[in-house]
Amino acid sequence: MTDVLGYAGKRVIVTGCFSGMGEATAKLLIDLGAEVHGFDYKACDLPLASFTQVDLRDPASIEAGVAGLGGGRIDALFNCAGLPNGSFDPMDVMKVNFIGLRHLTELVLPLMGEGSAIANIASTGGLGWSRNIPTNMEFVTTKGWQAAVDWCTAHAEDAVKEGYAFSKENVIVWTQFMGAHLIKKGIRINCTLPSPTQTPMMADFHKNSGKDVVDAAAEPLGRYSTPYEQAAPLVWLNSPFATIVNGVVLPVDGGFMGGIPTGQIDLSKMMRRAAS
Known part of the structure; x- marks a missing residue:
C-alpha cells in the first residue's frame, strides 16, 4: 500500500489488537509500513514487530508491557481495547475502558515527542458526557491508578452503574x-465515536x-459499520494529514x-430502554 499517510518506519502501539x-x-498500519507493537489480553497472530500480553485491569501488567518496549520514540498510540456493557464487572469495565487506558497513555507519553499523536476509541454510548461534565472532570482529574479506583468504588451506584456508558463519557472528556x-x-x-460495529462484542x-x-x-x-471503516479514521487522526486536529470527538x-x-433519528427506543 502506498504510504500516503506517512507511517513508513513509524513506531506505533495498538491496544486491543486481537x-x-x-x-x-x-x-492497516502494517500495510502502511509502520512498526506495530501490539498489546492485548489475548494472543495476536498478526505479523507485528512485537506482541505483549497486557491486562488493562492490572497496573503492574501495563507497566511491564510499556517497559518491555525498551524505550525509544513512540510516534503514535492507538487505544482500541475495550469491554462491552453488562457482561463484565463494572469495575473491570472501568479499568479497561478508561483507568487502564489513561495509565498506559501516561506511561507512553514520556516516549512521545513533537509530531506524535494519540487516538482513543470512545462510543456513542458515552453521549451523556455533556450533561455530566462536573462529575466527569472530578473523576478524570484524579491522580493515579488507586485514586481512580477509589473514586469508582465511592460512586458505584450514582455514577459508575454498569460501567460502560460512564467509562466512555470519561474517554471523551x-x-x-x-x-x-x-x-x-x-x-x-x-477520540472517535463509532456507530455499532460488527465485532465479536456485538x-x-x-x-x-x-x-x-x-x-x-x-x-x-442502516447497517453496522465494519472494523476497517472504524480503523481508517483512527489511522488518519494520528497521521501528519491531521496536524492541528486536536481534542476532537x-x-x-x-x-x-x-x-x-x-x-x-428517532430516539424513542433508546430513551425507553434508558428509562426502564
Missing part, C-alpha cells in the same frame, strides 16, 4: 481535557442493550450524530 477495531487498525495540555508539547490526542451489546437499541444507533446508515457513525439535532 480482534475488532484494534485488529483492523493494526493490519479526558481526551478534550488533555488536548489543551498536550498540544503545548506538540502531541495531539483525539453479541454482548445485543444481549445487554437490546438489538432494537443497537439498530437505532446504526441509523441513518469525531463521530464515525454514518450520520447518526448529525441526524439527532436535525430530527432525522
Whole structure:
C-alpha cells in the first residue's frame, strides 16, 4: 500500500489488537509500513514487530508491557481495547475502558515527542458526557491508578452503574481535557465515536442493550459499520494529514450524530430502554 499517510518506519502501539477495531487498525498500519507493537489480553497472530500480553485491569501488567518496549520514540498510540456493557464487572469495565487506558497513555507519553499523536476509541454510548461534565472532570482529574479506583468504588451506584456508558463519557472528556495540555508539547490526542460495529462484542451489546437499541444507533446508515471503516479514521487522526486536529470527538457513525439535532433519528427506543 502506498504510504500516503506517512507511517513508513513509524513506531506505533495498538491496544486491543486481537480482534475488532484494534485488529483492523493494526493490519492497516502494517500495510502502511509502520512498526506495530501490539498489546492485548489475548494472543495476536498478526505479523507485528512485537506482541505483549497486557491486562488493562492490572497496573503492574501495563507497566511491564510499556517497559518491555525498551524505550525509544513512540510516534503514535492507538487505544482500541475495550469491554462491552453488562457482561463484565463494572469495575473491570472501568479499568479497561478508561483507568487502564489513561495509565498506559501516561506511561507512553514520556516516549512521545513533537509530531506524535494519540487516538482513543470512545462510543456513542458515552453521549451523556455533556450533561455530566462536573462529575466527569472530578473523576478524570484524579491522580493515579488507586485514586481512580477509589473514586469508582465511592460512586458505584450514582455514577459508575454498569460501567460502560460512564467509562466512555470519561474517554471523551479526558481526551478534550488533555488536548489543551498536550498540544503545548506538540502531541495531539483525539477520540472517535463509532456507530455499532460488527465485532465479536456485538453479541454482548445485543444481549445487554437490546438489538432494537443497537439498530437505532446504526441509523441513518442502516447497517453496522465494519472494523476497517472504524480503523481508517483512527489511522488518519494520528497521521501528519491531521496536524492541528486536536481534542476532537469525531463521530464515525454514518450520520447518526448529525441526524439527532436535525430530527432525522428517532430516539424513542433508546430513551425507553434508558428509562426502564
